[in-house]
Amino acid sequence: MVLAELGGRISRALQQMxxxxxxxxxxxxxCLNEISRALFSADVQFKMVQNMQANIKxxxxxxELAAGHNKRRIIQEAxxxxxxxxxxxxxxxxxxxxGKPNVIMFVGLQGxxxxxxxxKYAYYYQKKGWKPALVCADTFxxxxxxxxxxxxTKAKIPFYGSxxxxxxxxxxxxxxxxxxxxxxxxxxxxxxxxxxxxxxxxEEMRQVAEVTKPDLVIFVMDSSIGQAAFDQAxxxxxxAAVGAVIxxxxxxxxxxxxxxxxxxxxxxxxxxxxxxxxxxxxxxxxVKPFVSRLLGRGDWxxxxxx
Amino acid sequence: xxxxxxxxxxxxxxxxxxxxxxxxxxxxxxxxxxVAEEIAEKLCESVAASLxxxxxxxxxxxxxxxxxxxxxxxxxxxxxxxxxDILRDVQVAKEQGRPFVIVFVGVNGVGKSxxxxxVAYWLQQHGVSVMMAACDTFRSGxxxxxxxxxxxxxISVFERGYEKDPAVVxxxxxxxxxxxxxDVVLVDxxxxxxxxxxxxxxxxxxxxxxxxxxxxxxxxxxxxxxxxDQLMKFNQALADMSTNSTERLIDGILLTKFDTIDDKVGAxxxxxxxxxxxxxxxxxxxxxxxxxxxxxxxxxxxxxx
Ligand SMILES: Nc1nc2c(ncn2[C@@H]2O[C@H](COP(=O)(O)OP(=O)(O)OP(=O)(O)O)[C@@H](O)[C@H]2O)c(=O)[nH]1
Ligand SMILES: Nc1nc2c(ncn2[C@@H]2O[C@H](COP(=O)(O)OP(=O)(O)OP(=O)(O)O)[C@@H](O)[C@H]2O)c(=O)[nH]1
Ligand SMILES: [Mg+2]
Ligand SMILES: [Mg+2]
Numbered sequence: 001m002v003l004a005e006l007g008g009r010i011s012r013a014l015q016q017m018x019x020x021x022x023x024x025x026x027x028x029x030x031c032l033n034e035i036s037r038a039l040f041s042a043d044v045q046f047k048m049v050q051n052m053q054a055n056i057k058x059x060x061x062x063x064e065l066a067a068g069h070n071k072r073r074i075i076q077e078a079x080x081x082x083x084x085x086x087x088x089x090x091x092x093x094x095x096x097x098x099g100k101p102n103v104i105m106f107v108g109l110q111g112x113x114x115x116x117x118x119x120k121y122a123y124y125y126q127k128k129g130w131k132p133a134l135v136c137a138d139t140f141x142x143x144x145x146x147x148x149x150x151x152x153t154k155a156k157i158p159f160y161g162s163x164x165x166x167x168x169x170x171x172x173x174x175x176x177x178x179x180x181x182x183x184x185x186x187x188x189x190x191x192x193x194x195x196x197x198x199x200x201x202x203e204e205m206r207q208v209a210e211v212t213k214p215d216l217v218i219f220v221m222d223s224s225i226g227q228a229a230f231d232q233a234x235x236x237x238x239x240a241a242v243g244a245v246i247x248x249x250x251x252x253x254x255x256x257x258x259x260x261x262x263x264x265x266x267x268x269x270x271x272x273x274x275x276x277x278x279x280x281x282x283x284x285x286x287v288k289p290f291v292s293r294l295l296g297r298g299d300w301x302x303x304x305x306x
Numbered sequence: 307x308x309x310x311x312x313x314x315x316x317x318x319x320x321x322x323x324x325x326x327x328x329x330x331x332x333x334x335x336x337x338x339x340x341v342a343e344e345i346a347e348k349l350c351e352s353v354a355a356s357l358x359x360x361x362x363x364x365x366x367x368x369x370x371x372x373x374x375x376x377x378x379x380x381x382x383x384x385x386x387x388x389x390x391d392i393l394r395d396v397q398v399a400k401e402q403g404r405p406f407v408i409v410f411v412g413v414n415g416v417g418k419s420x421x422x423x424x425v426a427y428w429l430q431q432h433g434v435s436v437m438m439a440a441c442d443t444f445r446s447g448x449x450x451x452x453x454x455x456x457x458x459x460x461i462s463v464f465e466r467g468y469e470k471d472p473a474v475v476x477x478x479x480x481x482x483x484x485x486x487x488x489d490v491v492l493v494d495x496x497x498x499x500x501x502x503x504x505x506x507x508x509x510x511x512x513x514x515x516x517x518x519x520x521x522x523x524x525x526x527x528x529x530x531x532x533x534x535d536q537l538m539k540f541n542q543a544l545a546d547m548s549t550n551s552t553e554r555l556i557d558g559i560l561l562t563k564f565d566t567i568d569d570k571v572g573a574x575x576x577x578x579x580x581x582x583x584x585x586x587x588x589x590x591x592x593x594x595x596x597x598x599x600x601x602x603x604x605x606x607x608x609x610x611x
Contacts, residue, residue: 037343043530046338109528110563110592111415140592142423142454147447154446195566222415226530227340227570249414252499253539254532277414277445 006255009038010083014076023071032056035079042257044086045230048264052082086260088287089267093244094216096125101180103187103212107205107240108220109232110193113248115144117220117274118190119151120282121246124272125186126157132186135175136161137168137208140192148190155279158184168192168204173211189214196235209240216243218271221262223249229258233265242266248274251281319359320368328372329354332610339609341572342531345579353379377606384575384602386584390558395519396434396489405437405483407491407516409476410560411509412524413536414497417562417589419448421524422492423455425560425587427594429490430459437488439479440465441472441512442496452494459594462488472496473512480516493518500539510547513554522586523556526563527573537581556581561600562589571608574600 013034020027032053039049059078060071096102104121106114115138122132134152136159138144145161152159160175172189179187189212194201209217219233219242236242245266247259250273263270275281329350336346353375362371392408399406408425410418419442426436438456440463442448449465456463464479476493483491495512498505513521523540525533537556544554559577567573574585585600 040337041343041531043532046334109566111417111526113415141451142420142458143447143449143451145447146450147445150446195563197565197568222528224413224529224532224536226342226528226533226573227338228528228567229530231568232566249499251502252413252532253501253535254530258530 006038006042006257010035010079013038014072014079017075018072023075028057028060028075031075039257042255043224043226043229043261044257045261045264046227048086048230048261052086055082086264087270089263089269091267091269093269093271096130096186096215098130098185101183101185101187102216103176103189103214105189105191105209105212105214105217105240106220107191107217107236107242108193109195109222109225112193112220112222113246113274114193114220115147115151115190116277117246117248117272117282118148118188119155119157120274120279121218121272122152122157122186122188123155123279124282126155130186131184132157132188133175133179133182133184134159135172135179135187135189137172137175137189138192139166139168139171144190144192151279158182169207169211172208176212196232202235202239205236205240214241217241218244218246219262219266219268220246220248221259223247223256223259224252224254225258230261230265233262237266237268242268244268244271246270246272246274247285250283251275319361320357320371322354322358324368325354325357325372328369331369332372332376336572336575336609338570339572340530340567340570341609342534342576344531344534345576349376349379349383349579373610377610380575380606380609381602383579384600384605387582388557388584390520390584390586392429392520392586393432393434396429399519400489405480405488405491406520407480407493407518408520408522409493409495409513409516409518410522410524411495411540411556412497413499416497416524416526416529417560418442418497418524419451419455419494420592421560421562421587421589421597422452422494423459424589424594424597426455426461426492427459428597430461434489435487436461436490436492437479437483437486438463439476439491439493441475441479442494443468443470443472443475444496448494448496462486464491472508473515476512476516500536500543506539506543507547510543513544514547514549517550520557521554522558522560523577523581523583524560524562525573525577527561527567527571527588528563529573531576533573533576534580537577537583541581556583558586559583560587560589561585564588564590564598565596569608569611571605574605575609 017031056078136145136148217240270285273283333346333350396406410422440449440452466475548554588598590596
């Protein structure tokens with residue numbers, strides 16, 4: 001998993017610092033610079049990296065550290081905490097509850113992987129004995145309904161959509177109502193791709209949410225996204241009650257730092273990773289074990305249980 | 307920076323250490339605008355190299371000297387060395403009695419099919435007849451997507467359904483276009499990750515077999531550091547797996563989703579820097595008319611703002 005590369009680079013930077021005989025201003029600076037470079041080249045938002053650097057510098061006041069204190073440990077702990085804060089929004093995501101119709105709405109930028117991920121999500125739960133269903137509330141993109149229909153058919157999951165109706169709000173409502181009547185317990189609503197610069201598209205998203213009353217809104221983000229990630233994710237959060245993030249295309253080469261920005265911007269945890277174009281290329285993501293694994297090597301082990 | 311200016315003013319020539327604070331600020335600025343870290347670093351290094359040893363004019367500040375050197379470097383990079391004039395080249399092919407073939411390639415979901423349709427519309431507007439070739443035979447709905455665009459634009463589309471060899475479908479499409487005396491064939495391909503060897507191999511095959519006139523790399527303006535890797539590896543795959551005598555590379559870039567990034571325009575620079583290929587079109591919306599040319603001046607201004 002590619003985010004782990006970042007962990008490796010950070011660990012190495014800290015290791016190098018540990019190799020220095022004295023830890024002075026220069027050694028700390030070099031270490032923090034290397035960590036920042038690692039974060040930048042993984043597409044973490046510029047401001048977040050700067051804040052992190054500033055926070056660590058604040059915590060690690062070299063002059064005030066009495067000679068007896070373990071400087072390395074203090075620095076490492078500060079780095080660890082900052083990374084945890086970035087990845088871990090502190091509250092778990094909504095988990096679908098059996099015995100009631102859970103409505104899950106997928107939102108995100110154009111081409112991020114919503115439609116593909118909807119089926120993966122449905123398929124994942126179907127294998128666990130759930131009764132999922134898919135609603136295509138994308139009436140905009142050419143071929144959108146065919147795409148969802150072909151995916152759903154392959155996975156043997158019921159679907160709802162229309163070739164003629166142009167109002168996504170209407171389809172969303174009808175689809176959710178239909179599947180509630182058929183006592184599906186996981187009703188997944190796929191929506192069109194949109195971006196914050198087009199207000200009408202965000203308004204449409206609000207309306208779909210209003211009629212479907214989702215239990216969970218999932219923001220789908222492409223792992224290769226750069227510095228625009230934070231602003232876009234934040235705008236989605238402001239217009240829809242985003243409660244979880246899924247990061248797609250993790251089978252690519254991107255280091256996925258844009259995802260960290262999305263977590264920060266939506267204050268929502270990552271729940272799954274997409275790792276390929278096929279239905280079963282989907283992994284559960286758990287923040288705590290991930291952070292531990294990311295940093296839980298060598299010197300880090302002491303902090304993990306804190 | 308006033309102290310800096312004083313300390314240097316008396317010196318005979320600029321040293322690297324004099325430039326560092328200004329360069330660091332410039333690099334940070336570029337990265338915040340979504341220029342890939344590696345590219346921002348290289349650019350700053352080359353600007354430094356061009357200035358070290360130079361004399362600073364008596365009343366110039368280091369920051370403005372560095373800035374104008376950077377501006378020059380950016381202009382040099384973003385001004386295309388190879389030019390792509392599609393309409394002219396289409397005419398030449400037409401005189402040779404064959405259709406002009408453009409293949410759209412890129413990673414998943416960047417906007418290949420949508421912008422292929424925009425290019426079709428643009429060609430139509432210039433009186434060029436177009437055929438689309440549905441050579442994404444993998445992704446669900448890909449054929450219907452292209453068919454929908456073709457219907458809306460009243461353009462013919464060549465399709466053979468799913469799970470066919472895209473190289474063969476493209477070949478048949480080109481033959482059909484020649485028979486029907488169409489000027490241009492626009493070949494849609496499936497998205498693929500640049501590290502996916504079998505898929506990259508299949509793409510090379512499509513290109514080797516069909517020898518298109520133009521290979522357009524479609525990349526989204528949203529992409530971060532990965533954009534550099536995408537272009538390098540697509541170029542590499544085309545070059546390495548080429549079976550023809552002349553090495554094949556990406557001829558041009560189609561930069562999409564330019565309407566979603568505000569001032570974070572850095573991907574344009576990263577992509578051009580790493581590939582040397584020109585940005586032929588910029589996609590800036592989801593309708594057929596949302597296809598523009600890159601405005602180099604305004605990109606540079608935004609990058610340095
Ligand atoms: N390699 C890889 N490709 C993926 C993954 N998830 C989605 N894709 C591909 O990304 C492309 C876009 O996916 P879609 O599901 O159509 O994206 P979308 O967000 O629904 O797009 P719009 O509805 O147009 O906004 C398709 O080619 C998918 O096959 C993934 O985890 N890995
Ligand atoms: N905002 C915006 N959206 C765009 C632009 N170009 C394409 N899109 C959208 O991006 C999404 C993906 O576009 P596609 O054309 O299907 O992308 P693709 O590269 O063919 O995808 P695959 O074939 O699945 O790899 C669609 O929702 C398009 O409407 C653009 O310039 N601006
Ligand atoms: Mg979709
Ligand atoms: Mg496509």
